Amino acid sequence: xxxxxxxxxxxSRHILLQDVGVEGQxxxxxxxxxxxxxxxxxxxxxxxxxxxxxxxxxxxxxxxVDLSNLQRQIIHFTEDVNKPKVLSAKEKIERLxxxxxxxxxxxxxxxxxxxxxxxxxxxxxDGTDNFPVKFxxxxxxxxxxxxxxxxxxxxxxGQTLTYKPGTACYRCLFHxxxxxxxxxxxxxxxxxxxxxxxxxxxxxxxxxxYFTGAGDLLTNRLLSFNAKSMEFRTINVHPNSNCPxxxxxxxxxxxxxxxxxxxxxxx
Amino acid sequence: xxxxxxxxTHEHCPMxxxxxxxxxxxxxxxxxxxxxxxxxxxxxxxxxxxxxxxxNVLSIVETETKGVHIVVIQK
Numbered sequence: 449x450x451x452x453x454x455x456x457x458x459x460s461r462h463i464l465l466q467d468v469g470v471e472g473q474x475x476x477x478x479x480x481x482x483x484x485x486x487x488x489x490x491x492x493x494x495x496x497x498x499x500x501x502x503x504x505x506x507x508x509x510x511x512x513v514d515l516s517n518l519q520r521q522i523i524h525f526t527e528d529v530n531k532p533k534v535l536s537a538k539e540k541i542e543r544l545x546x547x548x549x550x551x552x553x554x555x556x557x558x559x560x561x562x563x564x565x566x567x568x569x570x571x572x573x574d575g576t577d578n579f580p581v582k583f584x585x586x587x588x589x590x591x592x593x594x595x596x597x598x599x600x601x602x603x604x605x606g607q608t609l610t611y612k613p614g615t616a617c618y619r620c621l622f623h624x625x626x627x628x629x630x631x632x633x634x635x636x637x638x639x640x641x642x643x644x645x646x647x648x649x650x651x652x653x654x655x656x657x658y659f660t661g662a663g664d665l666l667t668n669r670l671l672s673f674n675a676k677s678m679e680f681r682t683i684n685v686h687p688n689s690n691c692p693x694x695x696x697x698x699x700x701x702x703x704x705x706x707x708x709x710x711x712x713x714x715x
Numbered sequence: 716x717x718x719x720x721x722x723x724t725h726e727h728c729p730m731x732x733x734x735x736x737x738x739x740x741x742x743x744x745x746x747x748x749x750x751x752x753x754x755x756x757x758x759x760x761x762x763x764x765x766x767x768x769x770x771n772v773l774s775i776v777e778t779e780t781k782g783v784h785i786v787v788i789q790k
Contacts, residue, residue, distance in 0.1 A: 451737065460733040466768045470740035 488644030490575035520641035
């Protein structure tokens with residue numbers, strides 16, 4: 449592709465980087481990324497990917513903007529309260545970078561639609577706030593051979609892992625969701641708003657590294673941080689031969705909608 | 716081996732090297748790009764950045780126009 453004068457200006461700081469350059473920026477501009485969840489993590493992920501010029505961004509979220517979201521979901525503004533989150537996010541992305549094509553799905557990501565939606569994308573980003581959908585994203589991506597970024601935040605903590613076919617998946621580390629109610633969601637337990645920005649931005653960087661080939665991905669490494677001590681650590685992990693979805697004798701061969709704790713289901 | 720010319724005398728840092736990289740990206744390995752630039756920041760930075768990013772700077776030649784140089788870069 450030939451960049452026009454505006455694009456050369458817009459992406460100049462990427463073009464200057466040896467590890468991105470013109471070729472890397474072209475790859476970014478041709479990339480198609482699905483973001484599951486347009487909330488705390490999805491907001492910074494969508495903003496940075498849009499700013500970077502990702503060609504197509506898919507957004508799936510069944511929720512509408514609530515006043516209590518605005519403390520961390522920075523892509524939504526006060527006047528967006530009650531608007532579908534995917535619509536609010538689409539409007540901001542288009543204002544930030546009109547080059548980006550945005551496709552919205554105002555619905556839940558479920559076992560029924562997962563394969564059909566992810567098939568149109570090169571990379572999937574988990575920006576969800578609950579275990580059932582995190583496991584669903586993992587299983588759908590592993591079974592479809594699709595790379596994805598897992599991310600989770602709670603209180604002052606965040607963790608993320610990048611998956612490419614052949615590397616450790618989320619289920620290699622965590623076999624099954626915790627029982628409903630065992631681990632609170634951030635809507636119950638609270639979360640420092642800036643944590644969403646910290647983790648979502650790391651996930652966005654992983655996406656850009658994936659497409660440009662720059663550096664080493666967080667594959668076979670789980671990054672976790674605590675913002676109170678501000679300590680980051682990476683834990684080396686390996687594909688698990690007993691993994692229920694990618695191991696030698698998989699028991700998960702179709703998609704599962706796990707039960708959510710009642711208080712997680714809004715209205 | 717083809718020879719190409721680029722004039723960045725009207726560009727400012729860092730667009731000087733951005734424009735150079737855009738042109739270099741269109742070239743084949745071994746091709747030559749003659750970059751016309753002004754002394755000062757462009758002359759200091761463009762050849763240095765080109766070398767840092769793995770290109771060969773074959774020569775830097777002063778032109779008849781005062782303060783304008785040609786940096787010969789091979790991809």
